[in-house]
Amino acid sequence: MRPTMRDVARHAGVSLKTVSRVVNGEVGVRPDTAEKVNEAISALGFRRNDIARALRGGKRTRSLGLVIKDVANPFYSQIARGVEEVARLHDLFVISGCSDEDPARERHLIRSLCERRVDGLLVVPSAADHRYLIPELNMGTAAVFMDRPPEEAIRADVVLIDNVGGARSAVEHLIAHGHRRIACLADLPGIFTARERRRGYDEALQAHGIPVDESLVRLGPHDVAGAEAATAELLALGDPPTAVFAGNNRLTIGALRAIQAAGRTTALVGFDDFELADMLATPVTVVAHYPAEMGRRAAELLCRRMDGEDLPPQRVLLPTRLIVRGSGESPPI
Amino acid sequence: MRPTMRDVARHAGVSLKTVSRVVNGEVGVRPDTAEKVNEAISALGFRRNDIARALRGGKRTRSLGLVIKDVANPFYSQIARGVEEVARLHDLFVISGCSDEDPARERHLIRSLCERRVDGLLVVPSAADHRYLIPELNMGTAAVFMDRPPEEAIRADVVLIDNVGGARSAVEHLIAHGHRRIACLADLPGIFTARERRRGYDEALQAHGIPVDESLVRLGPHDVAGAEAATAELLALGDPPTAVFAGNNRLTIGALRAIQAAGRTTALVGFDDFELADMLATPVTVVAHYPAEMGRRAAELLCRRMDGEDLPPQRVLLPTRLIVRGSGESPPI
């Protein structure tokens, strides 16, 4: 069906190797020979077969594998964008898959990507054991982790957000506005970022001599509906919180819905910026960060590893920024 | 570095072919032989090389190429998600790239994907000439287009949204609420969806005997700022529109900003749903559609083509749905 170099060679009346030289822009081909070859190439519609190319010479496949939770989620799609930008610069393709936070699927994806001989792996790891990766890493597949670190045993680079610092700055902002009864909404404690952000919340309170009141902390909600219900419960307490810190954008939206529904002016600061946060009835104060930058940085580290650079495992911490919009500045009631 | 089947065979004291049989779950291997082979596999950390596998026998690479404008844009990332869901069911990998609406980059991407011998191609085409694809298609690479059709000469399946019908329903909704001076904001006329939506606007007015007033039509703005400026201009007219139809989500946001800034209650219906549309100060009435479904349908069509099904080119039209939320129901002033 598809013509091969042999076919082109036959058509042009030269040897296979000469075609190879022309196709790869090697030197040492007379212009008129090259001309003949190029004519044959377009006459036959020849396309070099990169699969065969990668096979011979243990060549790189010029591809990297990306495992994220879900591309449809803006956080991950921005990571993917950052990765793609760097990949493009290095003439690499990105082969990606969604784990949907399922460890079995994640493992299957990584295994399949290794079977396809991707030159490197970029992974947002789920809460699971990643030791199965060790043989792959030893076998020479570079890997960089994003957003959550793998276990200690895995010696690989990782790019994280400053979760603790970001959460602390959010809660300190609320304290600065006079709040002392501040609720904390965080995702499932199995998730690294949820634990870290909760830790930032604790640290901020402690630093200001405010005891942590566990009845104001809700760990577990991980969607808008769950956060809305949890917030409604908090607002219905005898002594309700005057402010809420929400650990991610879905939790922020849920909290917002509950606060609006209750007709309160409870202050709110959320982790993660989101589109239209400034256009809502109450514009939302957030701890912003830059997922695309995370993707870029991770991809850059990976490329360096792929080029054989041999540093000790890096741990990059990306900064956050508090964006003040209104919801975080309401005074305590 | 990485062990091959030969190495495994040597280690297990069997022939290469026996290893191949075990690795591929073929029948006709004694359990104890299989056992030995499996031990050698884990001892050496062997991973079958899918590159070599695809080469032999003109085998499929079990991958498909996806070319979209930008993964970071929720519209495209949802398409990507739909594609990935179907790919997963068929045990296919997705190799994707962003064209950023640059025809040269799009062409480069498609070419490279063909060189990697993807089994099929899923493309959101930019406004450009796609005839260079014809040889690839003839050479057996299946292709399905999404969101915008390629030129007539390309005989391939395409999955579209009902742009005309959706726009018409939006404008008829405004007419039903008593509006007659309805503005139209649409993207660059080079873009298929922009033209089609503008056509739906015209059709709705004509169907109700309302003459099209070109001074109320703004073609060209393609970001929030541009739409905001265009809308501000419209509102400043001596005889301003009482309602606005915005041709996509960025234009809707821009219009909304301008209307809020002017302190008006101008009615607004937008094409494309977006997150938090219901949480804004004025919840936004929209023409919703389902990008993930577009990705799924396109991927399904592609898989059927890849399986050799030979129907005439299909043209799938996905329905839209008007979601009433408030902004589209204000009466004329």
Place this chain on the structure above:
DNA sequence: CTGAAAGCGCTAACAC
């Protein structure tokens, strides 16, 4: 400058 031969890691087609 150009070409012939070997072989990347695997599977298909046949032996035994």
Place this chain on the structure above:
DNA sequence: GTGTTAGCGCTTTCAG
């Protein structure tokens, strides 16, 4: 049940 041989489409020697 198991092994041997050929060869996928290309690049890499090494000769001419």
